[in-house]
Amino acid sequence: MESISLEDRSANARPVGSAVNGSKPLSGFADPALFINRELSWLEFNQRVLEEAVDPGLHPLLERAKFISIFSSNLDEFFMIRVAGIEHQFEAGLQKRTVDGFTPGEQLDRIRAVVSRQLHQRNACLYDNLLPALRKEGILFVRFSELPDDERLALNIHFQNEIFPVLTPLAIDTGHPFPFLSNLSLNLAVELGEHGTEAMKFARVKVPGLLPRLISLDSIDGIAISPGTTRLLWLEDLVENNLEQLFPHMRIVQSHRFRVIRDADIEIEEDEAGDLLQTIEKGVRSRRYGKVVRLDVSPRMPSNVRQLLMNNLEIEDRSVFEIDGTLGLGSLFELLRIDRPDLKDDPYVPTDPFGNECGNDLFGSIRDGDRLLHHPYDSFQPVVDFIDRAAVDPDVLSIKQTLYRVGGNSPVVKALMKAAELGKQVAVLVELKARFDEENNIVWARALEDVGAHVIYGLPGLKTHAKLTMVVRREQQRLKRYLHLGTGNYNPSTGKLYTDYSLFTCNEQIADEVSELFNALTGYSRHTAYNHLLVSPINTRSRIVEMIRRESSLKRNGHDGRIVMKMNSLVDTETIRALYQASGEGVRIDLIVRGICCLKPGIAGVSDNIRVVSIIGRFLEHSRAYYFANGGKPELYMGSADIMPRNLDERVETLFPVLDSTLVMKVRSDLELQLNDNVKSWCIDADGTSKRIRNEAVKINSQEHLMQGTSPGKRAQGIKRS
DSSP: OOOOOTTTHHHHOOOTTOOSTTSOOOOOOOOGGGBOOHHHHHHHHHHHHHHHHHOTTTSOHHHHHHHHHHHHHHHHHHIIIIIHHHHHHHHTTOOOOOTTSOOHHHHHHHHHHHHHHHHHHHHHHIIIIIHHHHHHTTEEEOOGGGSOHHHHHHHHHHIIIIIGGGOOOEEEBTTBOOOOOOTTOEEEEEEEEETTOOOEEEEEEEEOTTSOSEEEGGGSTTSOOOTTOEEEEEHHHHHHTTHHHHSTTEEEEEEEEEEEEEOOOOOOOGGGTSSHHHHHHHHHHHGGGSOEEEEEEOTTSOHHHHHHHHHHHTOOGGGEEEOOSOSOGGGGGGGGGSOOGGGSOOOOOOBOHHHHHHTTOHHHHHHHSOEEEEETTBOSHHHHHHHHHHHHOTTEEEEEEEESOOOSSOHHHHHHHHHHHTTOEEEEEEOTTSTTOHHHHHHHHHHHHHTTOEEEOOOTTOEEOOOEEEEEEEETTEEEEEEEEESSOSOTTGGGTEEEEEEEEOOHHHHHHHHHHHHHHHSOOOOOOOSSSEEETTTHHHHHHHHHHHHHHHHHTTSOOEEEEEESOBOOHHHHHHHHHHHHTTOEEEEEESSOBOBOTTOTTTTTTEEEEEEOSSSEEOOOEEEEOGGGSOEEEEESOOBSHHHHHSEEEEEEEOOOHHHHHHHHHHHHHHHTOSSSEEEEOTTSOEEEOOOSSOOOOHHHHHHHTOOTTOGGGOOOOO
């Protein structure tokens, strides 16, 4: 067992490719041609998301619009984080190549080429297919200029009363410096002229982000409601057609829409941070001031206006994207507010087997045996109930929990606050560095502190991403520890949309290690001997590689070497090399990877025993499950860690063993179902591209089957290739 504590991880981090537990280093498989570029793999994942909108037979119309929104928002975040980082490398003159052989400049060139193609495909889908189809269903996007006079008058009055007061036109000239343009802001560059002169002036108007982007004409006073029809107007169209109210006595020559995306990563020098809470607050505020990494403009923007923006934003041509049509299509998510259930997925109500079986005796049910829930097919409510009941149970003495993303109006945090108010010892590690959830987490951290809970903000240099809850309860003159271990966040909203597992157990050996881990997070414990849990950055990589190698050894000794790994991303070079080595020795490997996959499957002599599939469907595949056949004594680990350097080296993560053989079989059944999916599944090829899995067999949509609780082909018979 490696002896490296959480606090030691910076000084003792092992270089990729070094020895694991005294075995030979995985120094082979170094050819860059054996790896897929991480950024291009992510773009291929987002392409799969886009295809959910492009294919008219997959989803109802408003759900297809939702996937365009998700694709667009994903791409914004990709530029804010990943492209921003590569830009920093490029501008610093770094020429270090990635494991797949690309320099920063080469990556930026390839990213631009792929993104340009994807944006063209997205817009063709939206304007040539989706919007005409919505129009046939009575949902119309209208233009201000095409409306009759009485409706334009009503909209102008609405503008004057509801929009004009929040607009701030900013001049751009020698007396007015170029204004700051916030991250993700949609703007109008306005060319102005004074009557009687040819002199040109420029101004900027920001389209207010706090107002809905889509204006429903049915909601405007003075516009008659059209039964069976929903008419929508983009907010910027209304602003653009009322510029004369912002610039009286000026001549509006023309206006041009543009959108800015900035570097949104927060860098914190924690040794000098002092109060981490205040530092994060400052970082969140400064996020909007990061360097511009993408400028979206209309192809019709004149070159002089475009150059004005580029000069003042300090960007080059590679960061400018010409997009014909509406900018910021993440706002299409607003379409789901329309009351048209016939154009949406059927409502889904999850089952609650936990509640049906245990009634009010939740702790007694866990004592009777480990319980496993598969969200969202099983309700997330038992997770909330577990904490809520612990909060009011007079026999519960303490609750310890990690919180990464909890969302707004969190019933989990409210239950913890209630427990603290009732005098229980409550210790909560709130990860303030959870990207884009910092503000929510700051609010909840302060609320917990106000009621007397012990709030910890994590370890220096490490994000705490583990999903752990421990309830200590007095029973029959002794203390009993109850655990919830999960693969997803303590967020009931995402619990309805993300596929995740929850394990409830009171196993003493696992509880001992969870206790030690909490002590390491809250105090100065330097515990390293985790024999049941896999804990990053201590032993996750080494144990995963060890189990991969074990399958190779068992295969050489006549067993059926078998590995199935389900995760969000596979990036870690050392693990990929171990999988290549196992494949070369005949181990059958199936990988279910939703997002990034840097491993190339199907290469003769290297990965011809590896298959990679990706499932994109109604729910976001988020669970992590690592199954090893182990010569007939299968081992299954689940938890928070993907196989990425950041999860293995830079975060506190946990993977927990599933010890109940019945539950192992249940998860095997779920994995087999996904491996046999031929409706929502994609096959990843050796060149990193994806193709839908289609065959003439009975159609199997894994998510639909799990929603229906069906078991095609008695899927508990074991994992097999389709």
